[in-house]
Amino acid sequence: EWVCLRLEKGEDPDIDNLLANLSPEEMQELENELDEREPDPNIPVGLRQRNQTEKQPTKCYNRGAMLDYCERETKKMIQRELSVEVRSFSGEWMGFEVHQWALRSDLHLSRVSSICSLHSLSDMQANDVANAKPSVSKAESATEAKGKEEEEEAAPSIFDEPLEKVRANDPEMTELNVNNSDVINNDTLIRFAEALRDNTHVKIFALANTRADDHVAIAIAATLRTNKTLVSVNLDSNHLTAKGIIALVRALQDNTTLTELRFHNQRHICGGKTEMEMAKILKENFTLLKLGYHFELAGPRMTMTNILSRNMDKQRQKRLQDTSPSIPQTL
Structure with a gap:
């Protein structure tokens, strides 16, 4: 001062x-x-603070000793918290608590290993009980197998009548709808497709959600090349792959009557290469007005939109020409 x-x-x-x-x-x-x-x-920032105590340290700082001390304290804390409950075979619960401060190291390790082994044994037994299935007698299994066979045999008989109508070219049958059928199989769908090749009255063939695969798609593609009556085919929510879809699209090069084709929501993804090939093939088709498929790529999507718009304009111009009265020519 x-x-x-x-x-x-x-x-x-x-x-x-x-x-x-x-x-x-x-x-x-x-x-x-x-x-x-x-x-x-x-000096590091954390060590620049002035010492606030006047007591002198008894020893120098030993980092190794501090790490050993922390490790020992951590083990003690874990061992104090270790408490394993094991269910005995009689259904009672037994609790075991291991205290490091009351046991020697050798005795403690042996006790912990025994507890862990008992705990693992109980877990294995619980898993065996959970995974165990009720035993089924041979008579019951044979009955179930026989019931399944009868159901499979009865399924085709449900579609025998409509199949015969399609084959007979019944004029009253203009729509074949088997959507969401649980019992129809691919063989029956293929027979329907083959019967439609010479049919001249069925205009709509709907088989959405019937688990149809590429074999069915190829059979329908062959039908589209010869059939001149179908205007709509619905194959939504099936098991088609790129192979079956490309077969359907290629068949439209020889078809001039189909106006709607749907194959949206298939189990397998087509991919960009398939989408570009679809757009390239459908450029040669001038009658398709609706395509039920969501293109992932922007390029094929825009190309397909332009193709459908072009076809709609052509159909509109054709209707106008058919409905407009003919103007007599004057000499």
Whole structure:
């Protein structure tokens, strides 16, 4: 304080004499103040704080000893929290708690291993019980197999009558709808497709969600090449792949009557290559007005939109020509 007063008055104190007259306590206090104002930049930020205690450390800091101590304390904490409950075969629960402070190391390890083995054994038994299936007698299994065979044999008989009508070219049957049928199989669908080749009255063939595969698609493609009556085919929600879809699209090159084709939501993804090939093939078709498929690629999607718009314009122009009265020519 005396130094500060002399500095305020403009006097130039003798620093050496002042430092010489300071006591050891005052010198230590001055050093602490200087350390706080100008910290050593070579010291990490977390270690620059001035020591607040006057007690001298008994030993130097030992990092290895500290890590060993932390590891021992962590093991003790885990072992104290270790408590395993095991269900006995009689259905009662037995609790085991391991206390490190009450047992020697060898005894403790043996006890823990025995508990873990019992716990694993109980888990294995529980899994066996959960995975166990009720035993079925031979008579019951034979009855179930016989019932399935009878159901499979009865399924085709349900479609015998409509199949005969299609084959006989019944004029009253203009729509063949087997959507969402649980009992129809691919063989029956193929027979329907083959029967439609020479049919001249059925205009709509709907077989959505019937588990139809590529064999059915190929059979329908062969039908589209010869049939001149079908205007709509619905194959949504089936098991077609790129092979079956391309076969259907190629068949439209020889078909001039089909206006709607749907094969959306198939189990397998077509892919970009298939979509581009579809758009390329359908450029040669001028009668398709509706295509039930969601294109993933923007290029084929725009191409297909332009193709359908072109076909609609052609159909509109054709209707206008058919409905407009003929103008007589004058000489």
